[in-house]
Amino acid sequence: MGDVREWVALYLKGVAMGTADAVPGVSGGTIALIIGIYERLIAAVTAINPERIGRVLAGIRPRNVPDARAAFHEIDGAFLVVLVAGIGTAVVAVLTGVDYLLMTRPVATYGFFFGLIAASAAVLLGGVELDTPRRKAAAVAGFLLAFLASGYASTALGSSLPVVFLAGAVAVSAMILPGVSGSLLLIVLGQYDYMAGAVREFVGGLAGLAFGSGTDVLVATGPPVATFLVGGIVGVFSIAHAVKYALARARAATVAFLVSLVVGALRAPLVEVSLRLAESGESWRAAAPRFTAAAVGGAAVVLVLNRYSRTIEY
Template sequence: MGICDVIPGISGGTIAFITGIYSRLINAVKGFSPQLVIDFFNYIFRKDKKYFLEDIKRLDLGFLIILAAGIFTAIFLGSKIVIFLLENYFMYTISFFIGLILASSKSIYDKIETHHKKNRLFGLIGLLTGISFAFLIPVDIVPNLPYVFLGGFLAISAMFLPGISGAFILLILGLYEFMLNVLHNLLDNILIFIVFGIGALLGMFAISRIVSFLFRKDRCKTLYILLGLVIGALSIPIRNIFLNGSWDILNIIVAFLFLLLGLISARSLDKINNKKNEKD
C-alpha cells in the first residue's frame, strides 16, 4: 500500500482489496472513536483506566501497527525505488500496476452477491467518477499550512477508497512534489509534516466511518461503486502511458508481459487469501 500511495493514479485502497485486508482496515480505523479520546483523557487526568483499557482491547492494534510500519517504510524508502523505476522504466512499472488493478476489479466483482440493474447503475456512477479524474487539471498554488491540512485530509480519504489515488489527489491540488520534498527533507519541514499528518488522521477517521456506514446500509451497491471507481480510475495510468510511453514493438511486448505479471500476481494472492479464509 505504501509504495502505491506515492504513485499518482495507483490506489493504495485497491492493494488493500487485493491483499484481503480492506474490511479489516476500515473496521480497525473506525475503532478510534471520539469516546476513546474522552476515555484517554479521563485515564490521564483522573486515573480512571477502566473504560480506556476496554477501548484498547477492542482495537486491532497489532494489525494497525504492523500495517503502519510497512506503509511508512515503503513511503520513506520505497518511494526512492519507485521514483527510480518510474524515471527509468516508466511504461513497464505502470503496466505492472495496471495488471494489479485489473485483477483487483475481478476480486471486488466476486464479492458482490446480487447483480440486478439498480446495483449496476451504481457501478456506472463509480465508473464515470473514476474516468473523470483523468481530466482534472492540477492547480498552481503556493502551499500554506491550512492548504496542507486540507491536502492531508483529502489524500488519506482517497487512499481508503479503491480506485482513487491519494497521490493523484495531491497532484491535482498542486501538493505532490511539495510533499515529496517535505518527506525527503523532513527535519527542515517538520511543522508542515505534522499539519499534513493531523489532516490525514482526521480524514482517515472520517472516511472509515463513511465507508463502514455504506457497507452496513447496502453492501452490494457500495461494492459496485468501488468496482466502478477502480475500473474508471484506470484511465489515469493508461493516459500516462499514452502520453509518456515509448511505442516501439519491443516496448509494447515487454509492457504487456509486465501487465500479465501484475495480473497473475494479484490473482494468485487472491486465491491464497480465499483458501486461507476457507480454512478459517
C-alpha cells in the same frame, strides 16, 4: 519472549499491508484479509471515537493514567500502534522507490500499475451484482467518476493543501477496504506522483538534519506531508465510517460503485504514459512491449495474492 515475537510478527504484517497500500491496484485491506487481521483492524478503527481519544490524552495527568490505559485498551491501541508503524515504514520505503522509478522508468512502472489494476478489477467483478436499476446506476456512476477524473484531476485540481487534505482522507479510508486501493485513488485524483516525490524529499530532509542540512527541504515538504496525514486521520473517522454505513444499508450497490471505480481508473495509467511519451517524443508503438511486459507482471502479482486470499466479504 513470545510477546516480542508476536509484536514483531504484527509489525511485519503492517509492512506487508503498507507495501500493498503504496502501489495502485492492490489493497492493504486485502492483505489484512490474507494475513488474518482484517476483522481485528476494523474493530479497532471503529472503536476509536472522540471520547476515548480524550481519555487517552487526559493520561498526561497522573491521576488519569488508569482511565487512559483502559481507553487505550478499548481501542486496541498497542495493536494499532505496532501495525501503523509497520505500514508507515513500508509506505515511506516503497513510495521513495516508486518515485525514483517514475522518474527513470515511467512506462514500465505505469505498465505494472495497469496490470495490478486490471487484474484487481477482473477479480472483483466476480462479486458484483447488477440485477437492479439501483445497482446498475451505482456501477455507471463509479465508472464515470474514475474514468473522467483519471489523468486530468492533477491539471484541474493542482496540488494545493486543501486538495492534498482531500486526497489523504480518501486514500487512507480506502486503504482499509478490501479490494479498493488507496494509491489507485491517488492516481485518479492526480496526486500520486506529487505525494511520492514529497515523501521522498521529506525523508531526505530528515536524514539531512544529521549533517546540519535539510531544513529548507523540510519547510517545503513538511506542510503537504502533514496535511495528507491529517486528512487521512479525518478520513478514517468520517469517510470510512460513511462507507461502512453505506455497505450496511445498500451493500450490493455500494460494492458495485467501489468496484466500478477500479474499472474506470484503468484509464489513469494510460493517460500518464501518454503524457510521458509526449514529453520524451517516443511513440506508443515503441513503448508498448515494455508497458505490456510490466502489465503482465503486475497482473500476476494480484492473481497470486487472490489465490491465497479468503473470499472477500465487505
